[in-house]
Amino acid sequence: MSTLQKAEAAEHALSEELDRIVLKSVIYTSGERDPRQPVVRPDNGKLVMMGHDPRLPKMPERPTLMDFFRLRFGPTQHMMQSARLAQKNGAGEKVVMACLVHDIAIAGFIRGDHGYWAAQLVEPYVDDEVAWAIRYHQALRFFPDESVGYAYPQMYVKLFGADYKVEPYIERDAEYARQHEWYMTSRLICVNDLYAFDPTVRVELDEFTDVIGRNFRQPREGLGFDASPSAHMWRTINWPTKYL
Ligand SMILES: [Fe+2]
Numbered sequence: 001m002s003t004l005q006k007a008e009a010a011e012h013a014l015s016e017e018l019d020r021i022v023l024k025s026v027i028y029t030s031g032e033r034d035p036r037q038p039v040v041r042p043d044n045g046k047l048v049m050m051g052h053d054p055r056l057p058k059m060p061e062r063p064t065l066m067d068f069f070r071l072r073f074g075p076t077q078h079m080m081q082s083a084r085l086a087q088k089n090g091a092g093e094k095v096v097m098a099c100l101v102h103d104i105a106i107a108g109f110i111r112g113d114h115g116y117w118a119a120q121l122v123e124p125y126v127d128d129e130v131a132w133a134i135r136y137h138q139a140l141r142f143f144p145d146e147s148v149g150y151a152y153p154q155m156y157v158k159l160f161g162a163d164y165k166v167e168p169y170i171e172r173d174a175e176y177a178r179q180h181e182w183y184m185t186s187r188l189i190c191v192n193d194l195y196a197f198d199p200t201v202r203v204e205l206d207e208f209t210d211v212i213g214r215n216f217r218q219p220r221e222g223l224g225f226d227a228s229p230s231a232h233m234w235r236t237i238n239w240p241t242k243y244l
């Protein structure tokens with residue numbers, strides 16, 4: 001058996017233990033698996049997963065941003081350290097809020113183009129400037145700005161290679177962002193982001209209860225159950241294996 005076949009067999013065994021059949025969305029397997037290949041649904045008389053997946057911690061009925069931080073997002077220290085650094089550097093609360101959620105797409109949803117995904121997730125609930133800044137940190141991170149002491153991250157050389165060149169859309173969006181009146185808000189995410197990886201510092205989410213309270217319009221019905229344009233994305237994070 002190849003590594004992939006072994007992984008698939010293990011996964012099959014795992015899903016056999018569940019009361020319901022789980023079929024992963026294409027996005028979770030594409031790349032590892034050619035999405036054009038037919039998907040075989042195990043025919044074992046079980047129903048399909050249509051809501052909460054018992055392998056995950058259960059979310060409250062009306063989940064808040066903090067519930068997503070605690071129960072659905074992967075490592076969140078990076079974002080919280082960035083937010084704390086922004087505070088320490090005297091940034092305004094919009095920047096602190098933006099830093100706090102700037103990488104939620106990586107932590108809980110989709111990695112590629114994470115700035116765009118994160119912006120869309122929070123857009124209905126934060127100030128336009130906050131969402132805008134999150135969207136464009138994605139592109140601005142690749143371009144230095146000496147006026148604020150921001151250099152091209154050394155980590156990117158390590159991650160992408162010394163000769164990596166961004167795609168034209170990143171260049172276009174960075175150029176657009178540079179001309180925008182909110183440029184500095186987005187740039188400050190990059191500035192506070194860069195030095196935020198410190199394994200010895202431990203930040204607690206409670207530190208930001210007030211910042212979130214003032215800058216994030218938590219929907220009464222719970223994130224995912226309001227009628228906002230991104231509610232479905234929050235629902236998918238809550239129920240990632242829902243069949244339809
Ligand atoms: Fe980021």
Ligand SMILES: [Fe+2]
Binds near residue numbers: 078102103
């Ligand atoms: Fe980041």
